[in-house]
Amino acid sequence: METIILSHPHDFKKEQLPPCVLALGYFDGIHIGHQKVITTAKQTADELGVMSAVMSFHPHPSVVLGKNNVHWTYLTPLEEKKKVLKQLGIDRFYLVTFDHAFASLPPQDFLDQYVKELHAVHVVTGFDFTYGKLGAGNTDTLQFSSDSCFGLTVIGKVERDGIKVSSTLIRRTLQEGSVAKLKEYFGRLYTVEGRVIPGDQRGRTIGFPTANLDTGSYTLPGVGVYAVLAEYEGKKYSAMANIGFKPTFQKTAEKPNLEVHLFDFSKSIYGETLKIHWIQRIRSEVKFASVQELVRQLEEDKERASAIINQLQ
Ligand SMILES: Cc1cc2nc3c(=O)[nH]c(=O)nc-3n(C[C@H](O)[C@H](O)[C@H](O)COP(=O)(O)O)c2cc1C
Ligand SMILES: Nc1ncnc2c1ncn2[C@@H]1O[C@H](COP(=O)(O)OP(=O)(O)O)[C@@H](O)[C@H]1O
Known part of the structure; x- marks a missing residue:
């Protein structure tokens, strides 16, 4: 073209x-x-x-x-x-x-x-x-x-x-986090692409490294936790994403941050491109009283996300 x-x-x-x-x-x-x-x-x-x-x-x-x-x-x-x-x-x-x-x-x-x-x-x-x-x-x-x-x-x-079906309806649906609904409107999963940028380097210390993404001018779903597929070098990995402010750790951030933990993956991919295919919202972002509680929740999220993704395939 x-x-x-x-x-x-x-x-x-x-x-x-x-x-x-x-x-x-x-x-x-x-x-x-x-x-x-x-x-x-x-x-x-x-x-x-x-x-x-x-x-x-x-x-x-x-x-x-x-x-x-x-x-x-x-x-x-x-x-x-x-x-x-x-x-x-x-x-x-x-x-x-x-x-x-x-x-x-x-x-x-x-x-x-x-x-x-x-x-x-x-x-x-x-x-x-x-x-x-x-x-x-x-x-x-x-x-x-x-x-x-x-x-x-x-x-x-x-x-x-x-x-x-309109772009306005889709923007509203995205903001509500109802990404599962979007497949009906697009005939495909909603997908965004971004570059992996450094975060606070904390994820690896709690057993859940997360690729922080700069997604440029893409419209992101509303704040929350999602089951997603993360595509890296043409291969799709089951994954879970958080769009939010990490309230457990930080007090103020201007805009929500997108970060993705890929399952069965351990490469350093800073500066590289990931495509995120949005499958289903899992829960709201929460301020936890301790890191241990956050980690316990992340383990549960992982099980839930895996089950949702396995059901698709
Ligand atoms: C699936 C998922 C769910 C998350 N949920 C929360 C949450 O509910 N509350 C919160 O404060 N942080 C949440 N986080 C963010 C973690 O706090 C964050 O990944 C961790 O602090 C590492 O940050 P870093 O990548 O900047 O090092 C979540 C992250 C992921 C991947
Ligand atoms: N399973 C994984 N999911 C996401 N990123 C991973 C994974 N394994 C290794 N990485 C790498 O580790 C980085 C995330 O580690 P983390 O400690 O959360 O650092 P940062 O805060 O800089 O994102 C990612 O940017 C990526 O390069």
């Missing part, structure tokens, strides 16, 4: 670009609703014998437009989004830098400059997609403008338990 970064105003001309079927959307998470849009674009492209493309934006519009609810973190940070789009068989990724100039484009100008000029012969999008200044363009205006210029497929609402 080729990624083409566009900044407003771009100077691509339709004649220079191959015709494509274009999936339009922000697509944070690439959940099952997004997947339906993207795979429909791919199928339509195959039927028409043209290239399949996705257009998305970065950073999240809320960051630039200063909405109340700014998304500094992502379900699929850019590199992860590219990987998933590639797996879905998309040929080309048009990535538009989302800035004030782009955000203030009237809807018709967005269509003229970013859909028609990029040689889209067919557009696929979700029923609630909006575009152009103040999000004034929607699927009705898209339908009206498409008539003569490009075909259009609008994908209807994808629901689970009568609720629309």
Whole structure:
């Protein structure tokens, strides 16, 4: 998959670009609703014998437009989004830098400059997609403008338990720690990637070394203890993770820390990458009266996490 970064105003001309079927959307998470849009674009492209493309934006519009609810973190940070789009068989990724100039484009100008000029012969999008200044363009205006210029497929609402699957629903579910529920929304386990960084070097002294992870701009589940799979060099290890403040030891920390204890593993992996696949929440984080009590609890957590993971396999 080729990624083409566009900044407003771009100077691509339709004649220079191959015709494509274009999936339009922000697509944070690439959940099952997004997947339906993207795979429909791919199928339509195959039927028409043209290239399949996705257009998305970065950073999240809320960051630039200063909405109340700014998304500094992502379900699929850019590199992860590219990987998933590639797996879905998309040929080309048009990535538009989302800035004030782009955000203030009237809807018709967005269509003229970013859909028609990029040689889209067919557009696929979700029923609630909006575009152009103040999000004034929607699927009705898209339908009206498409008539003569490009075909259009609008994908209807994808629901689970009568609720629309959305990035907002997923963020809320993550915050609640209900990671087991996420498989229904993603069609895969929710996964984050991070680099192993030094911690307080205490884990090894209590028999539970923990890899502390810097996960960059990934959105993490809420504070708590979880059964997870930790993937290192392509191999998945049963493991347990804590997202929290280690209240037994420290008084103040600005933000929760993610640390993972891998079962049947004893390598030093500082500076290396781990992928964490979230399986199930086990319990809340607790302030223990002694290290012995913490260790007793960790032994219990290990049994519980092992049982949960064994049940999966
Ligand atoms: C599965 C798991 C559960 C944990 N639960 C708690 C907890 O409930 N309370 C707490 O204070 N610390 C908890 N911890 C954090 C430990 O205190 C921490 O791993 C230990 O202090 C080592 O820290 P270090 O990696 O910075 O050396 C947990 C860690 C793991 C891996
Ligand atoms: N089973 C294991 N799970 C996690 N990390 C392990 C394990 N065995 C060895 N390690 C290594 O030990 C480090 C964790 O030891 P710990 O004493 O908790 O130090 P730190 O506080 O720096 O994380 C990890 O970063 C990793 O390099």
